[in-house]
Structure formats: C-alpha cells, structure tokens
Amino acid sequence: MTAILTRRSIHELAGPAPSDQEFAYLLKGAAAAPDHGGLRPWRWILLRDAELAAVGDRLGADAEDRGDSAGGAPAGEESVRAPLKAVLVFSPSAESGVPEWEQLAAASNVAYGLMLLLHARGFGSVWRKGRWCRSERSRELLGIGPDEQLLGSLDIGTPGARVRPDRRRVEDVTDRMCVLRT
Known part of the structure; x- marks a missing residue:
C-alpha cells in the first residue's frame, strides 16, 4: 500500500539508474502480473548514454526534416531526460486466441508493476509517450516489427534531492462498485 500511495511520476531524474541486471531482476517481479495464457506480449528496449543520445539526435533530425515543431520539447530532447529509457513494445500474438485487449492489459500491468518496484527500490520513473511513439523513424531505429x-517508455533514474512525494490521499471509491446480492 505504501508503494502505491507514494509513487509519483518523477520528472527530475539523474544517475544512477538500475543496471541491466537490476532491471532484469525487477522485470521478473513485474512479469508476475496477470497475463492470460502467459503470452508475455511485450518486450523492453533499454537505451542508455550514447545510444540514448544517438536515438534522440536522429529522431530530432527526422522531426526537423519533416518541419515538425508542434510545441513542447524538440523531438530529440524528448528522448534524453533520464539516464535510462526503457521502451515498451507491445507484441500481440494473433494465433493465441487471447483477445488483443487482454494482451494489452497484460503489457500495461507489467509497466505499472515495474514502476512500483522501481519506486520501492528508491528509483524514480515517469511514463513518456508522444511524437516519437508514432514516428516511423522510431520504429525503424528501434527495430519494431510490422x-x-x-x-511508450519509462524514463528511469534517481529522483532529485528536492523530490519528496507526499502520500496520496485515499479516495472514497465505493460509488464505483456494486455488490450484487441474490
């Protein structure tokens, strides 16, 4: 309950971020999320340091070539905000018989579980989406299949010293449930 009520999206992230080994360890825990058929219809691409900067630069150049300046940070800057960017790729299985929406729910559950585990370990994260998720150049650079x-992605790192997330207030959500009695 503490992890759920104190986790926040952290925008000020610095090093260190979890190592590849620590990320894999936390992902094992997150992968225990409900997943009809155990399909694991997701994969993660980890970008750090030079690779992260190179992807950001290439996407920024691609956006400039298209004349894409739709407000907000330039496309390249969107990619470089933390020491680790973990990109979530949804890879549904059409042959499994499991509806795609259930597979998407499984991928979403893994992402949220990972955010909670990162928070419990003292790391911060923030979910990112945006132009780069819709870019054909992104798909090509990251090897995304048809x-x-x-x-989206999780920007991951260590929260800045000023970040002290308050505990969320527990809302009364009983109006969102119904108990049927026969």
Missing part, C-alpha cells in the same frame, strides 16, 4: 506497437 505487427508491434510502441506504447
């Missing part, structure tokens, strides 16, 4: 979808 039947896959870029859902």
Whole structure:
C-alpha cells in the first residue's frame, strides 16, 4: 500500500539508474502480473548514454526534416531526460486466441508493476509517450516489427534531492462498485 500511495511520476531524474541486471531482476517481479495464457506480449528496449543520445539526435533530425515543431520539447530532447529509457513494445500474438485487449492489459500491468518496484527500490520513473511513439523513424531505429506497437517508455533514474512525494490521499471509491446480492 505504501508503494502505491507514494509513487509519483518523477520528472527530475539523474544517475544512477538500475543496471541491466537490476532491471532484469525487477522485470521478473513485474512479469508476475496477470497475463492470460502467459503470452508475455511485450518486450523492453533499454537505451542508455550514447545510444540514448544517438536515438534522440536522429529522431530530432527526422522531426526537423519533416518541419515538425508542434510545441513542447524538440523531438530529440524528448528522448534524453533520464539516464535510462526503457521502451515498451507491445507484441500481440494473433494465433493465441487471447483477445488483443487482454494482451494489452497484460503489457500495461507489467509497466505499472515495474514502476512500483522501481519506486520501492528508491528509483524514480515517469511514463513518456508522444511524437516519437508514432514516428516511423522510431520504429525503424528501434527495430519494431510490422505487427508491434510502441506504447511508450519509462524514463528511469534517481529522483532529485528536492523530490519528496507526499502520500496520496485515499479516495472514497465505493460509488464505483456494486455488490450484487441474490
């Protein structure tokens, strides 16, 4: 309950971020989320340091070539905000018989579980989406297949010293439930 009520999107992120080994360890825990058929219809692409900067630069150049300046940070800057960017790729299985919406729910559950586990370990994260998720150049650079979808990414690192998330107030949500009695 503490992790759920104190987790926040953290925008000020610095190093260190979890190592590849620590990320894999936390992902094992997050992968325990409900997943009809155990399909694991997702994969993560980890970008750090030079690779992260290179992807950001290439996407920024691509956006400039298209004349894309739709407000907000330039496309390249969107990509470089933390020491680790973990990109979530949705890879549904059409042959499984499991509806695609259930597979998407499984991928979403893994992402949220990972955010909670990162928070419990003292790391901060923020979910990112945006132009780069819809970019054909992003798909090409990251090796996204024709039947896959870029859902977004987690920017991950250590929260800045000023970040002290308050505990969320527990809302009364009883109006959102119904108990049927026969």
